[in-house]
Amino acid sequence: MNMRAVVLQHGALSLADVSVPKPGAGEVLVRTLATGICGSDLHTVSHGEKLLASARAVAGIEIFDPAERIVLGHEICAEIVEYGPDCRKIHAIGTRVVSAPFIIRPTPVTLGFGTLETPGGLGQYMVLSEALLIPVPDHVSNDLATLAEPLAVAVHAVNRGAVAGDAVPIVIGCGPIGLAIIAVLKSRGIGPIVAADFSNARREMARTLGADVVVDPRETSPYDAWREVAAVSEPERIARQTPMFPGHAFRPCVVFECVGAPGMIQRILAGAPPCSKVVVVGLCMEEDRFQPTYAIMKEIDLAFCIAFSIEEFIEAFTQIASGKLDVRPLITSQIGLKDVPDAFTRLANPENDIKIIVHPQDA
Structure with missing residues (x-):
């Protein structure tokens, strides 16, 4: 089974057909409903080699291989499609969820920087760790939920x-x-x-x-x-x-x-x-x-500072869901997958957009 995804390889973005990922132990397959384009996504495309060199020098890690195809996107809202093995299945199939952008594995994966086996939100399907899922209340839209990250x-x-x-x-x-x-x-x-x-x-x-x-x-x-x-x-x-x-x-x-x-x-x-x-x-x-x-x-x-703790992610989403943090004005455009490369260009001009939300099912 294939899906559509925007892939990054050697610093260039393109729309491609790739295999739907398979959830491992404690993981779920989700259908991506909305994904925000983050500034770090822009940095990865325009300054990927410098980002990799910094991570290598500071932490001794390789964030990703620029020669491999990866799928960016870590500001996500998705829908549970299928459970992998050894899951507790607390949430029903079809539940909308958000997750902190990590997959819990012996070698943890940062969502949006993995291979096609662990794609980010610029693809129609992803795998997520069941333990990190937070259900999205009915009154919170898909687009608004992506702002938790x-x-x-x-x-x-x-x-x-x-x-x-x-x-x-x-x-x-x-x-x-x-x-x-x-x-x-x-x-x-x-x-x-x-x-x-x-x-x-x-x-x-x-x-x-x-x-x-x-x-x-x-x-x-x-x-x-x-x-x-x-x-x-x-x-x-x-x-x-x-x-x-x-x-x-x-x-x-x-x-x-x-x-x-x-x-x-x-x-x-x-x-x-x-x-x-x-x-x-x-x-x-x-x-x-x-x-x-x-x-x-x-x-x-x-x-x-960089990133956040799981507790801070939960706090941010809870405040969005409660209405204490009204950040809906941040969302200035919605696009489909085919428009993602152009959106990366548009975001270089601060007068054009603040936050562009991608709807991956609109391929």
Whole structure:
């Protein structure tokens, strides 16, 4: 039995007929209903060799073989079709589910980076681990359910920032993850939130999702905008002080770097208030440099993050399902499989789309 899938090989995407995968022990075969295109998918296509080299150097692993055909896609909503051996069969056939993007095997598989035996969501069928399945309530659409994964990334980033209730956060870069971070911050009652992006469309989306102050950095410094809303007179609300910056009467600051371009860390260290925490979320694929003295003299905490825990994935999906996190505006287009290569090109322009959802059954 065959299915349609968008395959990646040697850095090029194409639509192909491939075999439907077979579920192993503790796994289920699912029919893919909706898949979001993630920024990491774009990086894999445009900077695949650099991504592989980084993973090899840092963790000693091979994420995938560029010579093999792989099927991307890890932001998914699917329907249970068939159980493999040794399953508990808790959920009925036909149940819609989401899953954290991993397959539990002796050598774990990251969904969207496996071979055709473990394809990602840009194929009509996938195998998933039964233990990681979360049923999707009837009132949650297929498209909305796919946002659990990017929202989990945002939940993890906010957790890494340890953002306290009185902090005034700055989000630099309003792509899908920056926007998701804004939504998570808003849902936790943290603010006012300052957001900055060059794109008019993304600035408008930042306002929609809860940013209180939105600036075009070509016209207004996000740090100047932060000072206008973060100044306080009550001593108990003033952030930690250092001898180098006496009288700095402002609330705490957490900066989220969501651009991932060379030079961004240095620009943030130069502009961020003293005693800020900087959380680097953007995936920069190039060598970068910054001057440590900026961070040292300001006593800035610098943190990096990637992905999320299973608990954070569950939290993100639960909040989407409950309506606490309303991120429906992120979805700007829906397409079929044949339009995926063009969508990767469209997403290079920030004015075109925020989040494109693929409906794999529309081949």
